Amino acid sequence: MVASIDSLSYHKPALLEEVLTILEPRSNNNFVDATLGDGGHALAILNSTLPNGRLLGLDADDQGVLRASERLKKYRGRVCLKNYNFNKLEQAVSESQISPISGILFDLGISSWQLDSADKGFSFKDKSLDMRFHSQQVTTALQLVNNLEYKELSSLIYKYGEDPNANRISRAIIKARPILTAKHLTEIVQMAVPRRGRKINPATKTFQSLRIAVNNEMENLEYTLSSLMSFLTKGTKIVVIAYHSLEDRIVKNFMKTESTDCLCPTTVLVCQCNHTKRIELINKKIIKPSEEEIEGNPRVRSARLRACVVL
Ligand SMILES: C[S@@+](CC[C@H](N)C(=O)[O-])C[C@H]1O[C@@H](n2cnc3c(N)ncnc32)[C@H](O)[C@@H]1O
Structure with a gap:
């Protein structure tokens, strides 16, 4: 059961106008929302695809799918939601x-809502240190923080947080074990790397790195993008909104590779790879949120949208 949610507490969909301009949802068109969240984008798409357009929505978070299905219940029959x-x-x-x-x-x-939920462990003051999207995933942030050896922890924070202070933070974490809450972890990182006038909390990158590792985010994104070409058909548009440089790099590489004919090194005069492009880029430059959108929703400030269409 999901308590009724005040519409003000729903996640605000990022770059909504831009997404709709690119996807151009029309009557009876079908769409897939691979990251349903609170269903904000899905709702706007469903409103534009009346009367029979269908939407498949996925979310890895079990609670998330329940929230979205409550919000989208008036479209029952046109939506298929899966906790995948x-x-x-x-x-x-x-x-x-x-x-x-x-x-x-x-x-x-x-x-x-995931960020604000005190038991997910995604935000600095949380009482837990979980960070799993789905409660049946095996590894939690708590386990990583308390069990990884110094080198493993340090390279995780460096690789997925791109934090130059990874060594110092890892030493502080190991010294302070056991760490049981996100709040405690935040304090440890703040002590190890003082803020010194920075706007961003010094623990931001450590939290990002743990979340990425717990949910295998990079591997899942890379694998899924590379699988798309095997089942999508001509004319399907693919829109991806990324929020940090690591995920945006994966999206950029995928779109660059798939929109290029020959991938041989420039020194090779006659193509050996026989690669042919399978997509066309829709926007050559990444699309970012407007100042106005950022003002109304600061969490969207790092959003970067890339889009393409299958040939
Ligand atoms: C930014 S939110 C999406 C918000 C949504 N567009 C809206 O308008 O409410 C991202 C969502 O993607 C989900 N998610 C992240 N990685 C996922 C994955 N690999 N598979 C499925 N869902 C994922 C998260 O649980 C979260 O609910």
Whole structure:
């Protein structure tokens, strides 16, 4: 059961106008929202695809899917919601029998309610240190923080947080063990790396790195993007909104590779790879939120949108 949610507490969908301009949802078109969240993008799409357009929505978070299904209940019959990680997208599409698909949206990262929920462990003052999207995933942030050896912890924070202070932070974490809450972890990182006038909390990158590791975010994104070409058909649009440089790099590389004919090094005069492009970029430059959107929703400030269409 999900308590009724005041519409003010729903996650505000990022770059909504831009997403709709690219996807151009029309009457009876079908779409996939691979990261349903609170269903804000999904709701806008469903309103534009009346009377029979269908939407397949996925979210790795079990509670998230319940929230979205409550919000989208008036579209029952047109929506198919699954508590799946998007690494099972092909399976979900085949099970839902939604076809043809006009567009797929990936709005990566986490929803506001996940960030604000005290028992998820995603934010600095939380009482837990969990960070799993789904309660049945095996590894929690608590386990990583308390069990990894110095080198493993330090390279995790460096790799997924791109934090130059990774060594110093890891030493402080190991010295302070056991660490039981996000709040305690935040204090330890803040002591190890003083803020010194920075606007961003010094623990931001440590939290990002743990969340990415706990949920295998980079592997899932890379795998899923690379699988799309095997089941999408001509004309399907792919829109991805990324929130940090690591995930945006994966999206950029995927779109660059798939929109390029020959991938041979420039020194090779006659193509050996026989690679042909399978997508066309829709926007050559990344689309960022306007000042106005950032003012109304500061959490969206790092959003970067890339889009393409299958050839
Ligand atoms: C930024 S929110 C999406 C918000 C949504 N567009 C809206 O308008 O409310 C990202 C969502 O993606 C989900 N998510 C992140 N990685 C996922 C994955 N690999 N598979 C499925 N869902 C994922 C998160 O649980 C979260 O609910």
